[in-house]
Amino acid sequence: MTLTPQQLQHFEREGWLMLPELFAEEEVAVLRAEAEAIYRESRPEIWREKSGAPRTAFAAHLYNEAFGILGAHPRMIRPVEQVMGEKLYMYQYKVNAKAKFDGDVWQWHQDYGTWARDDGMPEPRAMNIAVFLDEVLPINGPLLLIPRSHRHGVLAAGHDKATTSYPLWTLDHATVERLAHEGGIVAATGKPGTMLMFHGNLVHGSAGNITPYPRKIVYLTLNAVSNFIRKPTRAEWIAHRDFRPIEPVADDALLAYARRRKAAA
Numbered sequence: 316m317t318l319t320p321q322q323l324q325h326f327e328r329e330g331w332l333m334l335p336e337l338f339a340e341e342e343v344a345v346l347r348a349e350a351e352a353i354y355r356e357s358r359p360e361i362w363r364e365k366s367g368a369p370r371t372a373f374a375a376h377l378y379n380e381a382f383g384i385l386g387a388h389p390r391m392i393r394p395v396e397q398v399m400g401e402k403l404y405m406y407q408y409k410v411n412a413k414a415k416f417d418g419d420v421w422q423w424h425q426d427y428g429t430w431a432r433d434d435g436m437p438e439p440r441a442m443n444i445a446v447f448l449d450e451v452l453p454i455n456g457p458l459l460l461i462p463r464s465h466r467h468g469v470l471a472a473g474h475d476k477a478t479t480s481y482p483l484w485t486l487d488h489a490t491v492e493r494l495a496h497e498g499g500i501v502a503a504t505g506k507p508g509t510m511l512m513f514h515g516n517l518v519h520g521s522a523g524n525i526t527p528y529p530r531k532i533v534y535l536t537l538n539a540v541s542n543f544i545r546k547p548t549r550a551e552w553i554a555h556r557d558f559r560p561i562e563p564v565a566d567d568a569l570l571a572y573a574r575r576r577k578a579a580a
């Protein structure tokens with residue numbers, strides 16, 4: 316799977332690129348079921364909203380086989396290698412729930428600001444990937460992106476530890492207003508299996524989910540191997556220290572896993 320020159324240009328200019336339904340329903344259905352099972356577990360990697368609803372499950376690729384396969388999937392790894400021009404390692408892996416009725420807000424932020432401040436990542440040469448497990452609708456808290464905001468570098472941010480259960484370096488309203496005036500705001504919606512790539516400096520956030528429709532998205536961050544983090548302050552399962560390059564699995568590995576699970580049920 317190779318990105319076209321038009322797709323590469325879109326990513327460079329806008330800071331994001333959507334690949335609709337990159338994964339088939341049979342592949343996504345198994346991940347969706349495994350995510351629900353993970354959220355029922357009690358382990359330190361699973362963070363909850365203030366309401367108790369699941370917010371995110373960190374490092375699921377290390378304790379769940381299906382998410383492990385996704386983390387090395389060539390349909391995701393190859394395009395990012397193409398953009399970065401080198402091999403990648405897994406810097407962070409989250410399965411965000413945005414639970415029905417209780418999914419809380421993600422305030423406006425840039426990710427690279429956190430990676431640099433908290434983990435000593437030298438350059439914004441890590442790619443954010445979102446793989447939609449549920450249909451992401453305009454109404455169930457889609458990721459909101461400010462196109463072209465990645466061109467502004469790292470913006471001043473404040474450390475908000477109060478708004479949600481998740482501490483985040485967030486941008487002030489005046490900055491968001493200025494950037495949205497230039498670039499507008501795009502809601503990243505799509506069917507399950509859709510993949511979105513977005514730049515580490517792209518400003519993004521999402522509203523709460525008051526609908527009865529959950530919005531599970533796998534977010535993973537693939538860092539260029541030479542850009543490994545120099546000064547991590549966070550837990551190993553938040554900012555991984557295994558800098559070995561990812562060797563992609565076979566293209567049908569997730570499908571084969573889904574079929575094995577079905578046969579065993």
Ligand code: SIN
Nearest residue numbers: 411421458520521534
């Ligand atoms: C994130 O920015 O890391 C997550 C945002 C979301 O799940 O909506």
Ligand code: MN
Nearest residue numbers: 424425426519
């Ligand atoms: Mn983010």
